[in-house]
Amino acid sequence: MEVLEGPVRQVRVVLNSNYAVAYAVRDVDVDVIAAYPITPQTGVVGKLAEMIANGELEAEMIHVESEHSALSTIIGASAAGARVFTATSSQGLEFMHEVLHIASGMRLPLVMSVATRAVSAPINIWCDYSDLMNVRDSSWITFIASTAQEVYDTIIEAYMVAEDPRILLPVIVAYDGFWMSHTYEPLHVVADKRYVRSLVPRRDRVKLDPLKPVTMGSLVGPDWYYEIKYQQVEAMREAYDIIRERDRDMGKVLGRRYEPVEAYNIDDAEIAILTYGGIYGSLLKSVDRLRAEGYKIGAIRLRLWRPFPVDELYKVTRGLSTLIVVDRAISYGASIAGPVALEVIASLHRMRVDLDIVNYVAGIGGRPVAESDFKGMLELALKLGRRARELGTLYWGVRGVNYE
Amino acid sequence: MEPYTGEYEVLTMSELRIRGVRDLPREELFAPGHGLCAGCTAGTIVRHLLKVTGRNTVIVNATGCVEVSTTMHPYTSWRVSWIHVAFENAAAVASGVESAFKVLARKGLIDMSNQYP
Numbered sequence: 001m002e003v004l005e006g007p008v009r010q011v012r013v014v015l016n017s018n019y020a021v022a023y024a025v026r027d028v029d030v031d032v033i034a035a036y037p038i039t040p041q042t043g044v045v046g047k048l049a050e051m052i053a054n055g056e057l058e059a060e061m062i063h064v065e066s067e068h069s070a071l072s073t074i075i076g077a078s079a080a081g082a083r084v085f086t087a088t089s090s091q092g093l094e095f096m097h098e099v100l101h102i103a104s105g106m107r108l109p110l111v112m113s114v115a116t117r118a119v120s121a122p123i124n125i126w127c128d129y130s131d132l133m134n135v136r137d138s139s140w141i142t143f144i145a146s147t148a149q150e151v152y153d154t155i156i157e158a159y160m161v162a163e164d165p166r167i168l169l170p171v172i173v174a175y176d177g178f179w180m181s182h183t184y185e186p187l188h189v190v191a192d193k194r195y196v197r198s199l200v201p202r203r204d205r206v207k208l209d210p211l212k213p214v215t216m217g218s219l220v221g222p223d224w225y226y227e228i229k230y231q232q233v234e235a236m237r238e239a240y241d242i243i244r245e246r247d248r249d250m251g252k253v254l255g256r257r258y259e260p261v262e263a264y265n266i267d268d269a270e271i272a273i274l275t276y277g278g279i280y281g282s283l284l285k286s287v288d289r290l291r292a293e294g295y296k297i298g299a300i301r302l303r304l305w306r307p308f309p310v311d312e313l314y315k316v317t318r319g320l321s322t323l324i325v326v327d328r329a330i331s332y333g334a335s336i337a338g339p340v341a342l343e344v345i346a347s348l349h350r351m352r353v354d355l356d357i358v359n360y361v362a363g364i365g366g367r368p369v370a371e372s373d374f375k376g377m378l379e380l381a382l383k384l385g386r387r388a389r390e391l392g393t394l395y396w397g398v399r400g401v402n403y404e
Numbered sequence: 405m406e407p408y409t410g411e412y413e414v415l416t417m418s419e420l421r422i423r424g425v426r427d428l429p430r431e432e433l434f435a436p437g438h439g440l441c442a443g444c445t446a447g448t449i450v451r452h453l454l455k456v457t458g459r460n461t462v463i464v465n466a467t468g469c470v471e472v473s474t475t476m477h478p479y480t481s482w483r484v485s486w487i488h489v490a491f492e493n494a495a496a497v498a499s500g501v502e503s504a505f506k507v508l509a510r511k512g513l514i515d516m517s518n519q520y521p
Contacts, residue, residue, distance in 0.1 A: 031507045032500060058511055060503040064496060072493035076464065076500025079487050082508055084500075102489055202513065208462045208485040208501060217488035218475035 008195055008253055010188035017180040018043030020148040021087065021113045021173070023189050024155030026057045027196035030085045032077035034062040034070045036092060039125045040177035041115040044087040067092035071099040071112075078108040079216055081207035083159070083200075086110070089177055090117035093131045097138070103170045104139035104232065106217055109162035109205075110170035111155065112140075115181040116277070116328075118365045126366020127177040129277065132305075133329040133339040139232050141171040141239055142305040146280040149187035150303075151175050153256055159200045160246045167239050168205065169232070174305075176278035178366065190254070199253070240307045260309035262301045263316040265291060269298030272317065273378065275326040276302040276340060279369045283326075286374035297378065302340060310347040317348060322356045324381055326374070326396075328363045337361055337393035358388040362396040373397065380404075428455050438481040439473040446470050459484060462501050466494040 021044045035045040051057040064070045067088050074084035103110050116132050118124040145151045158171040190196050251257025280301040287299045300316055327338025336342040341359035358381040363369040381388045395401055433454035440447045463486040465471045471488045474481040489497045508514040
């Protein structure tokens with residue numbers, strides 16, 4: 001993250017990422033919130049309920065009986081013209097699955113935060129990205145944040161992108177359950193929320209208006225369905241440029257500019273480790289130490305998962321000889337079990353870049369990934385050489401698994 | 405259809421004075437030409453339902469016969485705003501629609517007094 005001078009007065013506060021979401025939702029003046037409590041997300045809507053009770057936010061909070069209803073409710077509210085929000089994790093996100101596709105197919109500008117968590121069974125409330133990766137193909141624009149500051153900024157950016165009349169797609173802002181949702185960090189929030197509201201002006205769009213009757217969610221047969229779905233393909237593709245524009249706007253006004261793919265110490269690097277979410281902080285520390293030990297290594301972070309930033313990834317990886325991708329979810333039975341690694345390999349193949357890509361799966365079910373783990377992954381990859389690539393995916397830190 | 409330009413007396417459900425078919429409004433808010441089977445009662449029910457509710461209505465329709473038979477893209481039989489989301493969640497969607505109107509009116513973002521009676 002590049003720190004720039006911004007013209008807007010901001011105050012320094014200490015928040016966990018759940019609360020950072022709530023502050024941003026308050027600042028963009030959301031109208032309708034519906035949610036069902038699930039760990040580790042609960043703090044988000046708990047804080048929002050408090051803000052509504054204190055009069056800091058004028059919104060309707062609907063307590064629903066399930067996540068399926070939570071998403072259905074904000075679909076109804078958004079269709080009626082309201083600015084809406086929900087938050088969930090793990091089983092809640094899975095329970096929404098059917099409706100996720102309807103939300104994007106109806107082109108509604110919803111915003112949802114996801115404090116990522118492992119999925120059952122066995123039941124596990126701790127962090128990994130299995131829940132998020134499971135909803136990959138539901139046509140939601142998806143950001144993965146790595147600090148509480150970025151969570152706050154990205155929620156605001158999410159509304160700017162979702163409500164853009166050229167896009168009108170729902171947006172997920174994800175961050176690590178517990179590692180981020182329950183740990184406190186210093187961050188800056190905008191002092192005057194009217195300023196944030198000026199960033200997300202109220203725009204007219206097609207809505208359920210008794211004066212101008214519309215039919216939304218109609219039956220579409222084989223003669224039209226494909227064209228309508230192709231419009232989603234186009235919207236997702238166009239969203240990439242709009243996100244880049246909004247990244248630049250955020251840099252100008254808030255002094256913090258984000259990139260879809262961020263890199264550290266990459267210019268002269270021969271090897272890089274790519275990951276996403278909160279563990280990027282540990283990776284940066286690890287890279288500093290490995291540099292001191294003489295490794296020509298850099299770090300890469302994926303911030304934008306959908307639409308996937310192929311060009312930006314190409315720019316930071318083209319000079320490398322080895323790329324280690326550390327995934328935090330498992331696609332069972334896949335040729336490459338790490339969902340991000342699979343995407344990285346496909347993207348670089350498309351760009352005609354051939355480098356050794358080693359995929360690790362780590363941190364499943366909340367198992368910590370520390371600086372020493374990144375060092376261990378690097379050393380094992382170098383020791384295995386070509387074999388690491390042939391193995392497809394290496395499961396880091398599982399008892400009883402040995403690749404040497 | 406001609407846009408409605410006249411005036412209605414605003415009546416609550418309990419004040420409606422519809423005692424027989426002659427008292428029903430002439431305005432048709434459910435258009436003919438839908439795809440329901442000949443003789444199906446659903447069409448008659450919807451047609452009369454809309455005569456009672458009037459134009460100031462948003463219909464939330466669960467997946468089913470009425471939904472698929474009345475909204476075959478690019479056509480619609482509905483002259484009021486209508487939404488379908490899925491099979492099992494019409495009530496949840498309706499709660500969102502209602503809450504949206506309430507809060508948007510409270511915040512001054514829509515003018516409810518400007519609606520059709």
